[in-house]
Amino acid sequence: xxxxxxxxxxxxxxxxxxxxxxxxxxxxxxxxxxxxxxxxxxxxxxxxxxxxxxxxxxxxxxxxxxxxxxxxxxxxxxxxxxxxxxxxxxxxxxxxxxxxxxxxxxxxxxxxxxxxxxxxxxxxxxxxxxxxxxxxxxxxxxxxxxxxxxxxxxxxxxxxxxxxxxxxxxx
Numbered sequence: 729x730x731x732x733x734x735x736x737x738x739x740x741x742x743x744x745x746x747x748x749x750x751x752x753x754x755x756x757x758x759x760x761x762x763x764x765x766x767x768x769x770x771x772x773x774x775x776x777x778x779x780x781x782x783x784x785x786x787x788x789x790x791x792x793x794x795x796x797x798x799x800x801x802x803x804x805x806x807x808x809x810x811x812x813x814x815x816x817x818x819x820x821x822x823x824x825x826x827x828x829x830x831x832x833x834x835x836x837x838x839x840x841x842x843x844x845x846x847x848x849x850x851x852x853x854x855x856x857x858x859x860x861x862x863x864x865x866x867x868x869x870x871x872x873x874x875x876x877x878x879x880x881x882x883x884x885x886x887x888x889x890x891x892x893x894x895x896x897x898x899x
Contacts, residue, residue, distance in 0.1 A: 738775040741766075748784040755784070762801050763787050782812035789818075794832060795825055 745752045758764045759774075764783050766774040783804065790800045803821050807813060813821075 737778055738767075739778065739780065741774045741776070744776045744780055744784065748781055748788075750784050750788060758784065758787060761797055763797065763804060779812040786813045786818070790821075790825075793825070794829060799825070799828075 739747070741752050741755055744750075744755055748755075750758075755764065755776075759766060764776065764780045764787075766776045766780070769775055786804070787797075787800055790803075791797070803817075804813070807817065
């Protein structure tokens, strides 16, 4: 039985882009990050094996739900070389990623709930501001609504401040 030439099993970057829906620049980025691989022809053109289609689909689906590329790369690295992620792989990984996503959703909901408080306050550095001054970290260093450290003139010591006066009138 005749063998099918390897070149028929490979895709150019343009073909991979058209079939996967990912931009050529995204495919180059994925390759640079170790998410997909290619070989180079004698003319230095990229050629992707057909398994790259499923890998790109896997990467894009994971990205859509907010999984960082580093985490996706680690997951793909666990698969044997040249094997495409299958349904069982996705089920196993999505189960593991679920708690991470749940934690992120809780954090975002908390940020959303505190956003109105900060807009109403306007200070963004008071003890109660959980967005820009969580746990009053800035209060240990400076008082008042300053988020940026004061600049010192060359050769001059920092100006002294009166802590109680910096917060008066705020909120």
